[in-house]
Amino acid sequence: MRSLIRRRRPDPAQDPAPSRVAYRLTRLWLSPFIRRLVTIVIPAALVLGGLTAYATQPQQIETMTRWSEEIRASVEARPEFQIRQMAVTGASPVLADAIRDRVGLDFPVSWFQIDPAVLHKQVAALDAVAQVKVSVELGGALRISVTEREPAVIWRRSFGLEMLDATGHRIGFIDHRDGRSDLPLVTGEGANAAIPEALALIAAADPIGLRLRALTRRGERRWDMVLDRGQVLQLPEKAPVRALERTLALQAAMDLLDRDVAVVDMRNPGRLTVRMGGDAVEYLRLTRSFGQGLVRQ
Amino acid sequence: MMELFETQRAMRQMRKAAMQRGVVAILDIGTYKATCFVLRFDGAEVTPTEGVGSMAGQAQFRVIGAATTRARGMRHGEIEAMQEAERAVRTVVQAAQKMARIRVDHAIVCFSGANPRSYGLTGEIDVAGQEVNEGDVAAVLSSCDTPDIGAHRTVLHAQPVNFALDYRSGLSDPRGQTGNTLTTDLHMLAVDRAVVQNILHCIKRCDLELAGLASSAYVSGISALVEDEQKIGSACIDLGAGTTGVSIFLRSHMIYADTVRAGGAHVTQDISQGLGIPLDLAERIKTLHGGLTATGRDDRDMIPLTGETGDWEHDRREISRSDLIGIMRPRMEEILEDVRDRLDVAGFEQLPSQKVVLTGGGSQIPGLAALATRILGQQVRLGRPMRVQGVPQAAAGPAFSAAVGLSLFAAHPQDECWDFDLATHSYPSRSLRRAVRWFRENW
Numbered sequence: 001m002r003s004l005i006r007r008r009r010p011d012p013a014q015d016p017a018p019s020r021v022a023y024r025l026t027r028l029w030l031s032p033f034i035r036r037l038v039t040i041v042i043p044a045a046l047v048l049g050g051l052t053a054y055a056t057q058p059q060q061i062e063t064m065t066r067w068s069e070e071i072r073a074s075v076e077a078r079p080e081f082q083i084r085q086m087a088v089t090g091a092s093p094v095l096a097d098a099i100r101d102r103v104g105l106d107f108p109v110s111w112f113q114i115d116p117a118v119l120h121k122q123v124a125a126l127d128a129v130a131q132v133k134v135s136v137e138l139g140g141a142l143r144i145s146v147t148e149r150e151p152a153v154i155w156r157r158s159f160g161l162e163m164l165d166a167t168g169h170r171i172g173f174i175d176h177r178d179g180r181s182d183l184p185l186v187t188g189e190g191a192n193a194a195i196p197e198a199l200a201l202i203a204a205a206d207p208i209g210l211r212l213r214a215l216t217r218r219g220e221r222r223w224d225m226v227l228d229r230g231q232v233l234q235l236p237e238k239a240p241v242r243a244l245e246r247t248l249a250l251q252a253a254m255d256l257l258d259r260d261v262a263v264v265d266m267r268n269p270g271r272l273t274v275r276m277g278g279d280a281v282e283y284l285r286l287t288r289s290f291g292q293g294l295v296r297q
Numbered sequence: 298m299m300e301l302f303e304t305q306r307a308m309r310q311m312r313k314a315a316m317q318r319g320v321v322a323i324l325d326i327g328t329y330k331a332t333c334f335v336l337r338f339d340g341a342e343v344t345p346t347e348g349v350g351s352m353a354g355q356a357q358f359r360v361i362g363a364a365t366t367r368a369r370g371m372r373h374g375e376i377e378a379m380q381e382a383e384r385a386v387r388t389v390v391q392a393a394q395k396m397a398r399i400r401v402d403h404a405i406v407c408f409s410g411a412n413p414r415s416y417g418l419t420g421e422i423d424v425a426g427q428e429v430n431e432g433d434v435a436a437v438l439s440s441c442d443t444p445d446i447g448a449h450r451t452v453l454h455a456q457p458v459n460f461a462l463d464y465r466s467g468l469s470d471p472r473g474q475t476g477n478t479l480t481t482d483l484h485m486l487a488v489d490r491a492v493v494q495n496i497l498h499c500i501k502r503c504d505l506e507l508a509g510l511a512s513s514a515y516v517s518g519i520s521a522l523v524e525d526e527q528k529i530g531s532a533c534i535d536l537g538a539g540t541t542g543v544s545i546f547l548r549s550h551m552i553y554a555d556t557v558r559a560g561g562a563h564v565t566q567d568i569s570q571g572l573g574i575p576l577d578l579a580e581r582i583k584t585l586h587g588g589l590t591a592t593g594r595d596d597r598d599m600i601p602l603t604g605e606t607g608d609w610e611h612d613r614r615e616i617s618r619s620d621l622i623g624i625m626r627p628r629m630e631e632i633l634e635d636v637r638d639r640l641d642v643a644g645f646e647q648l649p650s651q652k653v654v655l656t657g658g659g660s661q662i663p664g665l666a667a668l669a670t671r672i673l674g675q676q677v678r679l680g681r682p683m684r685v686q687g688v689p690q691a692a693a694g695p696a697f698s699a700a701v702g703l704s705l706f707a708a709h710p711q712d713e714c715w716d717f718d719l720a721t722h723s724y725p726s727r728s729l730r731r732a733v734r735w736f737r738e739n740w
Contacts, residue, residue: 016366017384018391026391027504030400 081111084140091146095128099144102126111136119144128171153195154180156187156214168195188217188224197240198223204241207248208257222267231257234265243269302452302715309715311508312707315403321508322390322401323707325700326382326408326496328371328539328562329658332692332700333389335362335397336707358708360687362397364389365697373539373558374410374513376495379502386503404500405509407516407703409540411492413453415553415643416444418483425731429462429471429479435717437481446487453493453512454486455714458550467548483714486512486554511706513699514542514554520702521656521680521695522546530648533680534636534673535699536659538562541632543639545648550711553643557635561659564628571624572616574602588622589629589664595619622664629665633672640673654680658696 018026028034054060075081084107088096102122105114116134123132123144131147149165154177163171163180170192174180184202191198198215201223205212208227216224223240225233236243243266250256250272256264260280265273276284315321316338323334336358366389370381394401420441424433438457446452460468462476471479493510500507518533527546535542538561545553564587569579586600598618606612645651653673655665660679669677681694682701692700 015384017388020387023387023391024504026394027400030394030398032399 076110076112082108082140083111083142084108086142088144088146091148095148098126099123151183152199153186154183155191156185164192164195166199168192185214187214190220191217200241201244204244231261232263234263234267236267236269305715308507308509311403311506315508320399320401321707322404323700323703324404324406325703326406327368327537328374329368330365331368331385331389332365332697333393334360334700334704335393335401336704337361360685362393363689363692364392364396374408375492376499379499383499383502386499390503402506403508404505405703405707406496406500406507407511407513407699408496409513409537409542409556411488413486413488413512413554413556416485418485419480421478421480424476424479426475426477428473428475431472433479437479438714438717441483449490450487451490451493452485453488453510456484456550456711457481458484458552484552511703512554514544514556515551516702516706517542517656517699518544518546518551519705520682521654521698526652529650531650531652531654532640532645534653534655536560536655536657541636543636545643545645547648555639557632559632564625567628568624572602574604586618586621587625587662589626589662589668591619591622595622629668633669637672652676654678656680656695656698660695
């Protein structure tokens with residue numbers, strides 16, 4: 001029977017053939033480049049772009065920052081990461097106090113807030129510290145092992161007294177010498193630059209050690225050795241120890257230093273010069289006059 | 298002869314491009330159905346074992362997409378309505394692309410119509426006792442005298458099928474052999490130019506590039522004949538809907554091809570006219586109940602002819618199966634007689650073996666083998682296409698032997714005349730060599 005429903009045109013679903021546009025679109029869709037573009041590149045770009053646009057709003061940035069800070073603080077505050085005490089080893093009580101002052105940590109402190117490198121720098125900046133080892137242990141202790149500098153000489157300057165170690169590095173200021181009267185005294189500008197030489201001279205001057213008062217740096221280039229009675233041994237710039245030994249040999253042979261000699265000038269090693277004291281000059285002149293019969297009695 | 302092949306050379310270039318892309322569509326545009334396979338070439342080049350080397354390149358392939366649809370706008374294997382044929386091609390290509398999930402840009406097409414006609418050509422050159430090289434093969438191929446195929450015809454296949462060096466014939470590859478006279482036999486298949494141009498146009502309208510053309514009679518022979526049959530000589534009868542293709546193979550080469558412009562569609566038409574039923578119903582009862590040999594039981598086997606005309610008597614008719622056979626058998630006999638005539642013209646009796654292989658959709662009619670044995674000789678068998686990797690089961694029947702054969706053809710093309718460098722520039726070197734030889738002999 002003929003269909004009673006009037007149809008304007010035949011049902012397009014009966015034709016299985018794709019239209020030219022549909023065919024071309026299918027082919028376009030099947031080409032790998034377009035397919036990858038549509039399925040991967042464009043969605044990824046959209047998602048990334050959307051996320052970026054959302055995340056770059058100031059409000060979101062603030063929220064995110066606060067959130068991350070809260071997380072960070074909560075982790076830092078955990079007892080596993082707390083450091084409760086600091087142990088300073090190898091330092092005298094005075095130095096240990098100085099180190100504690102310098103580090104200035106308010107315990108308990110979080111493990112994350114301690115930078116061992118910074119601590120190391122801070123402690124090493126102290127004059128009295130030769131070497132330092134900082135170790136932060138997760139158990140809750142901060143360990144600072146210190147090697148102190150050994151004082152070797154006292155350097156008198158115009159404004160005070162300094163203790164120096166064997167290399168010339170300053171250890172600290174002292175108020176008066178009485179505390180460390182065992183240490184030799186050096187004076188003069190630039191003395192700290194030649195402390196090893198000074199120590200060698202002091203060691204070599206052992207035979208007259210009781211008479212030694214100080215070493216004075218002259219013009220930042222050579223040493224004068226000052227003995228009691230105001231005697232001065234002027235030492236050369238080069239090989240001062242040999243010059244000193246020669247003087248000591250003269251002392252041993254001729255008791256040079258026991259005589260009334262004001263200055264022994266060894267600056268020119270080839271020519272030893274002696275400046276006599278005033279009494280000795282008078283006595284010499286008198287003796288010579290006697291010899292010439294010039295003295296009236 | 299060279300200008301004839303320009304289109305074919307262009308197609309070979311397209312095929313090379315398709316090989317590089319790795320994907321090519323196989324289109325069998327028949328009268329009743331259009332089939333599309335999408336092939337993916339994924340193997341290394343296979344070295345040929347025999348024959349004049351592979352000039353077009355060979356490869357392994359896999360069918361990754363297959364689709365078939367009812368062809369429209371086709372008659373006798375030729376495009377009758379361009380729009381309709383284009384729609385059919387679009388449908389089938391789109392479905393195959395969807396299955397393969399890849400886009401194809403190159404198509405290799407076979408069709409059955411266009412009045413193919415075979416020509417046997419011979420060419421001969423003097424190689425003067427030298428070793429035959431590739432240039433000599435090209436020269437002997439170009440020395441074949443082109444017959445007058447007519448202005449409206451074009452060459453579809455031109456394959457060297459035999460080489461002879463002096464008295465030794467049957468060489469598949471003369472290169473490297475020594476002799477004086479090199480002779481070749483060339484099989485040339487000419488078809489109507491307009492049909493080919495229609496198909497070119499149709500493929501172009503579907504945004505595809507044509508990478509090859511083949512006759513479906515030839516390609517169904519490739520897939521339906523086993524290797525031995527191709528070697529010792531056999532005929533492949535492709536019983537299509539609109540045409541019946543005939544191709545004769547000898548020594549692995551097609552030596553003759555022809556079509557009978559009648560096929561299964563005509564059987565359907567006879568049933569439709571004889572019983573007064575629509576073509577769809579006729580096709581249906583032909584497929585379900587058809588046969589060619591009547592037995593006593595067929596008289597009692599009644600087939601209902603349901604219709605929707607509104608006439609109760611007309612819509613409730615019944616016929617016996619022997620009636621149906623009585624309609625189908627004369628038409629099939631007529632087609633097979635025509636095929637017999639074509640085989641006789643081709644000199645099929647002179648072949649060493651007269652094997653006949655029936656394939657194509659029409660070969661599925663029960664009793665066809667017995668009928669064909671009476672008409673075509675004793676050695677008749679029904680052929681199904683060779684198994685190809687990836688072809689779905691639904692597309693493995695004899696109706697798809699042309700499509701499968703075209704896939705094989707796409708992967709392992711026979712060397713055609715245009716694969717050789719037919720340029721005349723090989724002549725000067727030859728004449729120079731001859732001059733040198735003349736000097737050497739006379740001085």
